[in-house]
Amino acid sequence: xxxxFFFLAAIGAIAGAIGVVLVKNPFYAVLALVGHLVSLAALFxxxxxxxxxxxxxxxxxxxxxxxxxxxxxxxxxxxxxxRPAGGPAxxxxxxxxxxxxxxxxxIAILGSGLKAIDSEGAPYVPxxxxxxxxxxxxxxxxxxxxxxxxxLLLMAAVGAVVLARRRGGVHxxxxxxxxxxxxxxxxxxxxxxxxxxGHTETTPLLGVPVAARTGESVDEEHVGR
Amino acid sequence: xxxxxYLTVSAxxxxxxxxxxxxxxxxxxxxxxLELMLNAGNLALIGFSRMWGNGDGQxxxxxxxxxxxxxxxxxxxxxxxMYRRRLPIDVDEMRELHx
Numbered sequence: 001x002x003x004x005f006f007f008l009a010a011i012g013a014i015a016g017a018i019g020v021v022l023v024k025n026p027f028y029a030v031l032a033l034v035g036h037l038v039s040l041a042a043l044f045x046x047x048x049x050x051x052x053x054x055x056x057x058x059x060x061x062x063x064x065x066x067x068x069x070x071x072x073x074x075x076x077x078x079x080x081x082x083r084p085a086g087g088p089a090x091x092x093x094x095x096x097x098x099x100x101x102x103x104x105x106x107i108a109i110l111g112s113g114l115k116a117i118d119s120e121g122a123p124y125v126p127x128x129x130x131x132x133x134x135x136x137x138x139x140x141x142x143x144x145x146x147x148x149x150x151x152l153l154l155m156a157a158v159g160a161v162v163l164a165r166r167r168g169g170v171h172x173x174x175x176x177x178x179x180x181x182x183x184x185x186x187x188x189x190x191x192x193x194x195x196x197x198g199h200t201e202t203t204p205l206l207g208v209p210v211a212a213r214t215g216e217s218v219d220e221e222h223v224g225r
Numbered sequence: 226x227x228x229x230x231y232l233t234v235s236a237x238x239x240x241x242x243x244x245x246x247x248x249x250x251x252x253x254x255x256x257x258x259l260e261l262m263l264n265a266g267n268l269a270l271i272g273f274s275r276m277w278g279n280g281d282g283q284x285x286x287x288x289x290x291x292x293x294x295x296x297x298x299x300x301x302x303x304x305x306x307m308y309r310r311r312l313p314i315d316v317d318e319m320r321e322l323h324x
Contacts, residue, residue: 006226010234017238017261021245026253033257036238040264047231047275049283052267052290059290064297071301072253075308091248098244105236109229114276117229122278129274129283137280138287145284149291156295163302166309 006046012039030068037061047121049129231272239265250316252307256300263293 016036023029037060044053109117116122127133138146242261249255267286274282307314 002226006230010230013234014237014241017241020254020257020261021241021248026251026257029254029257033260036261037264040268043231043234043268044271046226047271049271049274049286052271052283052286055287055290059294064294067297067301068253068257071304075253075304075314094244094247097247098240101243102236102240105239106233109232109236116276117232118227119276120226121228121275125278128278129280133280134283134287137284141281142284145288149288152295153291156298160298160302163299164305164309 002046005042009039009042009046012036013043026072027069030065030072033068034061034065037065047129048124051129051131051134054131228272228276231275232269235265235268235272237265238262238268251314252300252304252316253314255316256297256304259296259300260293263289263296 013036016032016034016039019032020029020036023032037056041053041056041061044056239262242258242265245258245261246255249258267289270282270286270289272282274280274286304314307319312319
């Protein structure tokens with residue numbers, strides 16, 4: 001029975017991988033990767049890695065792929081080439097490289113001296129691969145990598161926000177800039193300074209940057225850098 | 226099933242992912258192919274973990290998933306920044322650092 005499940009899952013995983021590479025539209029490539037990940041989770045289950053399989057489905061096929069789908073929708077998944085990809089020489093070269101890599105890996109696997117590769121693995125102990133076992137490893141032996149991973153995730157999140165935020169300088173000429181309409185504020189309705197010392201003789205314009213009021217140009221040297 | 230079968234599948238997926246990185250020019254799809262390669266590594270790690278009867282490989286696989294999530298995060302951020310700057314979403318066109 002395990003053989004049937006293994007071959008189903010393996011065929012699903014390899015077909016998904018081939019789909020990711022060959023499908024033109026990035027959106028369908030993401031969907032193929034979701035299928036690949038779910039098949040791979042089945043393989044993990046066959047290897048008795050329950051927690052990793054669950055994390056694979058929830059985190060990878062769920063969260064990360066949703067991120068991909070959002071970005072594909074935002075960027076607008078053009079079917080790939082603007083001009084045809086690199087010519088036939090590149091494609092043939094890439095295929096040859098991949099086949100050579102596969103042959104090399106097969107030689108490394110099949111010619112290795114590891115005797116246990118031809119076995120079903122170590123005898124199964126109840127509790128192997130459960131969330132409890134993994135959690136215990138994470139909180140005892142691998143505590144430092146665990147904390148480092150959380151810190152790494154934090155840095156990646158902050159870095160992604162910094163990378164993808166809208167900067168002041170990237171407005172192009174045809175993109176409308178927000179127009180700020182100056183408006184006069186009624187006397188005695190605004191600032192703390194007025195409240196403290198009754199300083200009400202000036203009514204500054206709202207919504208205009210300070211530099212613009214004093215006559216300096218704020219825009220010119222920052223645009224396009 | 227013998228562990229060797231899992232390693233064979235892992236090697237195939239890794240090679241397919243490498244071919245995809247070489248062939249495709251859309252950075253989104255290149256990131257997807259990188260995911261394929263990382264997942265092939267994960268499969269091998271979990272296979273070896275089963276072979277040893279030891280949970281360390283699974284912990285390593287989870288850490289690889291964390292690193293993959295970070296890589297996706299940063300990569301997609303770069304792609305969105307490219308799109309914002311009206312640069313072509315094509316790795317062959319991005320050759321300013323080419324020398």
